[in-house]
Amino acid sequence: MKRVLWALLALPISVMAAEPVATTAAVAAPVVNSGIAGQLTQLVFGLLLVLGIIFFLAWLLRRVQQAGPAGKGQVIELIGSRALGPRDRLMLVQVGNEQILLGLSPGTITALHVLKEPVPVPSTSEKATPDFAQQLLKILGKDQKDTK
Known part of the structure; x- marks a missing residue:
């Protein structure tokens, strides 16, 4: 396979290196065209x-x-995040058993508060279906349990 690939890549080079025989103008024209075709082939x-x-x-x-x-x-887990502006946000991070409230702005991260008691985190195992999706499922006549 490698030999075939190298032969295909070397073919345009060998065509360009060969000097055309200038017997007639009709014979020389295909050699010039094959040189361009060779260059295009090499380019592709x-x-x-x-x-x-x-x-x-x-x-x-x-x-x-x-x-x-x-x-x-x-060890470090992101609990929640809230945007305060286009470039500033608050993040609640859990490290071990401690939760830390961080303030993020361009170029700086500041620990704002270390919570004494961790904030209870709702389980993410049950996904909330938006109202539109519930209505669409009713219209289609499908049960919510079938969409998992």
Whole structure:
């Protein structure tokens, strides 16, 4: 397979390197056209090779990131977040048994308060279905339990 690929890539180079025989103008014309065709072929193969390398590296990067630590084994967990403005927000973070209220602004993170008792976190196992979705399911005649 590699030999075929190298032969295809080397073909346009060998066509460009060959000097045309100038016997007649009619014979010389196809050689010039094949030189342009060779250049276009080389350009297309080069482009495909670069795109292939880009997609391979993107795939490899995703695989390496997935191999990192799992989300359940994390010590720090984000409990909630609230935007205060376009660039400022409040975040409630749990570290072990402590919950810390953080203020985030561009370039700074400030610990605002350490909570003595952790705020109870509602379970996320039961998803809330929006009103529109419930109405649509009624119209379609489907039960909510079927949508899981």
